[in-house]
Amino acid sequence: MQAPKTYGEYSKEIDEALNDPQLRKTLDKYAITYRTNRAVVMRDIDEATLIHEIAEFKDEAAAHMEELYQQFKAEAEKRGVHVYRAATAAEANQLISDIARKEGVKRIVKSKSMTSEETQLNHKLIADGYVVDETDLGEWILQLRHETPSHMVMPAIHLSRYQVAEDFSKVTQVKQDPDIDRLVKVARVQLRRKFIAGDMGITGCNFAIAECGAITTVTNEGNARMVETMPRVHTVLVGLDKLVRTIDDVMIALQILPRNATAQRITSYVSWVCGPTKWKGSPDGQKSMHIVFLDNGRTKVAKDPIFKQVFRCVRCGACTNVCPVFRLIGGHKMGYIYMGAIGLILTYLYHGEDKAKILSQNCIGCESCHHVCSGGIDLPMLIREVRNRLVDDGDGNAMGSLMKIVMTNRKMFHNLLRFASKAQRPFTAGTQFQRHLPMIFMKKHDFKALPAIAEKAFRDQWGDIAPKVSNPKYRVALFAGCAEDFIYPEQLVAAVKILAACNVAVDFPMDQTCCGLPLGMMGQRKAVQTVARQNVRAFADGNYDYIITLCASCGSTLKKQYVNYLANDPDISYGVVTRFQDKIIDLSSFLRDVLDLKPEDFVNTHEKVTFHASCHQCRALKAADKSRELIQDVADYVPCFEEEVCCGFGGTYSVKFPIISKEIITKKVKNIAETKAERVVMDCPGCVLQIRGAVEKEKLGIKVTHLSELLADKIQPK
Amino acid sequence: MSNINPELVEKFTAMAQAVAATVAEVPSKEDAFKYIVDLCLSKDPCELLADEPGTEKGPLGPNRVPTRVQRVLAAPSLNDEDFALLENLCQEKGILCLRDNVRKYAAGIDIGINEAVAGVAASGTCLCPTTDEDVRLAGMISEISIVILKKSDIYPDLPSVAGIMRDAIGNGPEGSFTTLITGPSRTADIECVGAVGVHGPLMMHVLLLEA
Secondary structure, three states: OOOOOOHHHHHHHHHHHHOOHHHHHHHHHHHHHHHHHHHHHHOOOOHHHHHHHHHHHHHHHHHOHHHHHHHHHHHHHHOOOEEEEEOOHHHHHHHHHHHHHHOOOOEEEEOOOHHHHHHOHHHHHHHOOOEEEEOOHHHHHHHHHOOOOOOOOOOOOOOOHHHHHHHHHHHHOOOOOOOHHHHHHHHHHHHHHHHHHOOEEEEOOOEEEOOOOEEEEEEOOOHHHHHHHOOOEEEEEEEHHHEEOOHHHHHHHHHHHHHHHHOOOOOOEEEEEEOOOEOOOOOOOEOEEEEEEEOOOHHHHHOOOOHHHHHHOOOOOHHHHOOHHHHHHOHHHOEOOOEHHHHHHHHHHHHOHHHHHHHOOOOOOOOHHHHHOOOOOOHHHHHHHHHHHHHHOOOOOHHHHHHHHHHOOHHHHHHHHHHHHHHOHHHHOOOOEEOOOOHHHHHHHOOOOEEOOOOOOHHHHHHHHOOOOOOOOEEEEEEOOHHHHHHOHHHHHHHHHHHHHOOEEEEOOOOOOOOOHHHHHOOOHHHHHHHHHHHHHHHHOOOOOEEEEOOHHHHHHHHHHHHHHOOOOOOOOHHHHHHHHHHEEEHHHHHHHHOOOOHHHEOOOOOEEEEOOOHHHHHHOOOHHHHHHHHHHHOEEOOOOOOOOOOOOOOHHHHHOHHHHHHHHHHHHHHHHHOOOOEEEEOOHHHHHHHHHHHHHHOOOOEEEEHHHHHHHHEOOO | OOOOOHHHHHHHHHHHHHOOEEEEEEOOHHHHHHHHHHHHHHOOOOEOOOOOOOOOEEEEOOOOOEEEOOOEEEOOOOOHHHHHHHHHHHHHHOOEEEOOOHHHHOOOEEEEEEEOOEEEOOOOEEEEEOOOHHHHHHHHOEEEEEEEEEHHHEEOOOHHHHHHHHHHHOOOOOOEEEEEEOOOOEEOOOOOOOEEOOOOOOEEEEEEEOO
């Protein structure tokens, strides 16, 4: 197992995955069917409430980890279980090897356990002379191939039936057909005798229940209960984070875990093993049961005010299932042992900075994982926090440091952008795109036309265009964000037109600056705090009813993240920050909910318009439906396939990982083109940049604009 | 009879069927046993998934392993009276009816019978006390797993059976093993394509008792 050490090295690995057609096909199909099937099984429960309850009891368990461990130990020992605790992975492996030796074990059968992957238990046991057989179908395939899991729930998702047929032909010495049903039965036939011959079974554990000392395993194949039942010895390897207080807690979690993992209402089997039972392999036989609790950094994480949230994880893998990056490159390229969003974080926490340095950068920040997580973990925030800590520990890079210097000094930053507007002229030929950039800058970015800096920034136009409104209904301020201020001022001009037509007074505080999101994505926490303070102050004295932003990414940063960045800030009180945050609103919500605009407020010209629901708009601000309603008021709305899937921009992400960005936007543009719409609108200038650039490159002739530009064309003056 | 909730029965049935379980309503235990014996005789012969010295072998099954000539079913959880009733029916048809020693037949048996103490309507799940190894194995090594469940023992959802689970787990000091069973064993580990019958039963039948 290796983690990339440089971007160059990582880029090669990513290329490899992108050029694996089988992997791409399987993951793509899975992403779509998972989404559909998950929605179906979620319909019969109150998803939000259950997720909230899981977060609550898991938080409580993490806060009382020590107490629950003691309670579990006492209960389990009362029933004859041997309970151990390992501080490190190596210690856990040694303990289990020692148990096997003392119990006179030769053959070990295992059911799937990510924790045993974390400690790389098999290496140790095999080195110590034991015969170890994985019995989960996917894990067994991987063992035959000497590979590691690429998904927490479906470990062999990266392989095809043809590859499996080849492996099974080798192991059985009989030609096996690539028929999935038959291949499954090969495992049935081959592994039954291994269960029977096993001296010790090793399982993981989904929940370790303190009230009674029971462990549960959640499985479909039936191999875990074979492993728990057939051999005389049962050893469990379990992370301390799996401790929960009660049986009731598990019943709550079991309603979400399988739905989120594989879109099942529940798995075929859930075993509740509470101490050793009689073993009938010999007269008067008694099972011997050992439970090894693994720390490996967990007690430290439980005390970390930010990272402790990670223990809400129930290892459902939903964060992986919905990740647009995973969908392209798979789990082997998206984690060291644990993969997907949670994997990027756990790699840092359990396997160290060195392994996480490059991997943790591979999150596009689309919020999809946050939206589905069983424990409601703010995964994108924790990934940014990993980057923060890497920067704090001196592991930042030159790009981040430069951005920090430039972007925290508003005047310098804005003057640089004005300078760029002039300096780019030879390259733009008067268009909105940089057409003639020397190839050296273009290498991996040639999938989209890059935008030009606007001739005149919005802030430099404001004095001329600021509308006068007498007796306004509301007083609002605009938060521009860099992209609209300096690249697409026309989007803001359009919004001003709409607002003035609706009798809303608009202000534009000049001291506002970058929202800080790009800095946050680079782990530049201090720099984000600097710009955040600046922005909160810029709007503090205005006495505005609302602060409107047309950039969903800025909006989500201002509304969801500032309160964390500025918590306990010495210079700005909490009340000032929350007042600022409460006033932030996106344009669609303002027009729909506050102004209550109706179809009759617009002229509907029946233009065929489709929609791209920007990540931060649909998931962080949850406002995409408002935009859809507004589109229907002014045009013929045509829904787009995967409307809520990321466009692949992600700000600095597309700079760091252009090849992934390219793959995502290619699919997005294909879906847009298939709607046959004349125009696609969205609520984020970053997405406009990405989608317009790709549409221009492909010469598709579809108009790509901000929603504000569509609405401004159709608004009826009051 | 009065505490049978038809809505829960209907929901349970639909949910169990949704995961490829067969659900049948049986008026009495005797009907249940007749159903089981008929099923045992009509199913394909059980494949022997491991060596079992001294056992009479029939022709190769679909997975190219020998089949068992003797039909075998296991019902270790039944009380004396019920077991005697079932055993009688089996003897008439030449079926071997096991009450213990199930481990000896780990290569595979035709049918294993479990009795659930609760059903969960929301997911078609059966809560089965399986502390006794024979009882547990009956539901694991059989080609068809049968669970008998009283209609009046069906509850709406998982939280509503937490107390029953607590009782099944017990307060010690003896160990216990309890299993939630929902449909036959399954996997989607190859190309995310669903397939049933991995290491456990190929099929599951739930017999809903009119009680």
